[in-house]
Amino acid sequence: MSSAASPVLIEVEKVYKRFPLPEGKGEFTVLSQIDLQVRAGEVLALLGRSGSGKSTLLRIMAGLIPPSEGRVLSNGRPLRGPNPDVAMVFQSFALLPWLTVQENVELGLKAQGIPREIRRQKALKAIDLVGLDGFENAYPKELSGGMKQRVGFARAFVLEPKLLFMDEPFSALDVLTAENLRGEIDELWNTQAFPSQSILIVTHNIEEAVFLADRVVILGSKPGRIRGEVKIDLPRPHERTDPRFKSLVDYIYEIMTNPEIPVTSEVAAPSPVSPRAPSPYALPLPHARVGGISGLLELIVEWPQGRVEIAELAERLQLAVDDLLPILDAAVLLGFAEVSGRVVQLTEIGQDFANTTILRSKDLFRQQLLARVPVFKSILQTLEEKNSRSMRADFFLDLWDEHFPPDEAERQFATAIDWGRYAELFEYDASEDRLYLPEPSESPPAQ
């Protein structure tokens, strides 16, 4: 439906977003050099893993937060303040629990100063459109999750915005409800009855992106940047049974699991290579628990030769990419698995790890950790240099703080603790907030 001739509704020009690190330790870049256009008549999906800044980008385009650099043009004019052309559907609905369905839907109209009677009629129409008639006087807490999100859609529809923004609108719903609502929204769009000219949806669900969007823009992580885009050249509605649908999904899976490979599509944007800092604390650890990593390996080892397609694995596990990919990344980082194309393959060590006893697997884990993740060597060195063979946790947190915003630094720390504890490299006392080297003992601890 979209073409180069359609008017541009919103344009993002060289936008950067940085958040200051505490105590003047510089800045953390969340979004880097974003250029993006949304045209009338298209459905655009922003697809990325957590930490890719996709929700931040959405909020910058909605005018909820200002960019640090660059600008957003709405209707050709630079955006200052909340974007009047945009209505948004939120992940956790954002309904006011003390207002009825109708009052919630009328809220935006009321803010515009539209008289009561007109407000009522418009709201009733929007409520009808999302299939909630009869529930006008219900309160949100009487509704199921799917119905609540329908109210969220009605509240956006009633404003007849040029652009409808959706921030992971189906991710708080159970699988069946999400599927149902997604289908209805798509149907509404396809029948031209849709109250807005364009849709911009943020998601981490690859199938959802391919199903809904005409164009999928793929964001890379750390810092968030546009890696490129994939055109979904399927007739609407996008049928899941179409072999082309599956190959598109597989292709995007491949891109998402291999951060290095370029996105080859008609409009591939250059992805700037981020310079790697020499500090071992700058290398981000994927947030996966040891239990998750070994669970995944034990699953993959069941497949012949320990090889499986990632899409198949995700389906089998009923896991969203956001949950699966960090675990996969961790397995690759530790040298337990390799990803080539859209296939994951266990290494020899990985197979050994998946099949062996707990004590031996701890040894393997420790060996891989020290060989492949420099930060653990650095922590051990620090602890060994101390006479007390211990160190305040703050010391290490500060080192992460140099490279990450505080929340992320804490998560990095937590992941490192989880891995290091499992490998018995060091111990952590939460009440004293200190790291210790374990007591040297010849034999492994009893029991």
Next chain:
Amino acid sequence: MRTFPSPEVLRRQLPAGAADGAIILGTLVLLAGVAHVGAGAFEQFQPPAVVPRIDLDPRNLPYYALRSTLRMFIALAFSTLFTLVYGYVAAKSRWAERILIPLLDILQSVPVLGFLSITVTGFIALFPGSLLGLEAASIFAIFTSQVWNMTFSFYQSLRTLPQELVEAATLYRLSGWQRFTQLEVPAAMVGLVWNAMMSFGGGWFFVAASEAISVLNQEYTLPGLGSYVEAAIQAEDLPKLGWALLTMVVVILLVDQLFWRPLVAWSDRFRLEQSAGAATPESWLYDLLTTARIPRLIGRRLAPLAERVDQLLAYLTRPRWVDPPNPEAERRRERLLTQLSWLTIGGLGAWIVYFVATTVGLGEVMLAFGLGILTLLRVSGLLVLATVIWTPIGVAIGFNPGLAKLLQPLVQFLAAFPANFLFPFATLFFIRAQISLDWGSILLMSLGAQWYILFNSIAGAQSIPTDLREMAMNLGLKGWKLWQKLIIPGIFSAWVTGGITASGGAWNASIVSEVVTWGSTTLKATGLGAYIAEATAAGDWPRITLGIGMMSLFVVGINRFFWRRLYQLAEEKYHL
């Protein structure tokens, strides 16, 4: 939330006509009562010749009770207004916040009763020749006992609004007024009502204490329940005291049934959790009001007008986009603020040195400090005693849901009951048994404070998940081991909350607990509370100032160095 009346309501329901009749009647009675009682505030008052006298005939008790209650509600209205303004400003402006919140922290630690002397003289000068001055001083005392809790609660709610709701409000361009009425106040409502109810209960203590006081060698009496009790004490009349006690019980129950229950039931709709709550609070009066047609009819008639006003206010508070602040200017303001606060601290310090040097002298300061230590020992002893006695009982009640449901309203009632109504009975007991008030005052203070420990122990025990208790039973944990491993960690947060409240209450109560009278007999304890009470009675300004300052210092210091740390520990380690 009930959109359709639940079956029980339908069964109990009065016909709409009868409900309307009841409401009309109730409104008329209320109006008549307020008019009759309110007129009393303008009574002649020209001390020392013309002072209102208290008639000890028990038939006057309803009138006195109404006078006291009216004061409570006026104070509540002012508290609410203050809360909305102060909390809003503190939450909206980063700069105001940095001044207003520490200030609030100090204000809530200052012993309100110590201030009565200052406020009474001020307000009497403001309204010469009428009782209004005393009336205002009393209301102000109640106000200062209620307001800080409410303000903190409102401020906290504003700061913790769900992010997505705020974004929705911004994107849909709600005006300042619409934000306030549709998002901010409703989101804060549940906490606000709860805190108002608790503070209101605490306020009865201050009504009783502020209606009859002697300031600057003058006896001031304001018609009300508190002054009735005072007069009965002077007359050594036990039966009259009994009547006053009974009246107080009835008043607390009535206010609970006619005001707080309906309010709590109504405010339940403002709960932020989106799922249906298990137990919705109920109130027969609220059901009556929602059944009747009159309130709805009036509402519908007023709707167009309300809409007009709403649109006007919305227009006046249109959202304006403020550009992000320039970091350089920001830093400059930061520096200025730091300099200003140091200047203030320096100025205050200099004034304190000057004050001590020119008036009371260092020796007096040391004396006040020593007395403060004595009172501190009393407060600590009270906390230990109340904990040892009431925590096991509270836990036993909390672990038994049936018992808890039965007893919790009773404990809440006991916490609201003004302990100073019981003081005369205790005083009489001390005189008969020849107990020194040095020890007895601990009991007096605990009459009010201990219930917070009990109340929170019950709540804490209830919050321990059943599966944890089953686990403990399964492992065979018993006796001290069970307390050590499960109960103490489980109720710790709640106990700290109770402890803070009890400690604050006890310090305040020390001013009226360390000097008590029965007729012509006066008992006195050695302590900071007695020091303040005596300085107030004698009108000795430097000593009043020193006493209040010292007590504030004690309370703030203990909050900072003891309770704050325990609270942090509770948050970090024992959070369930």
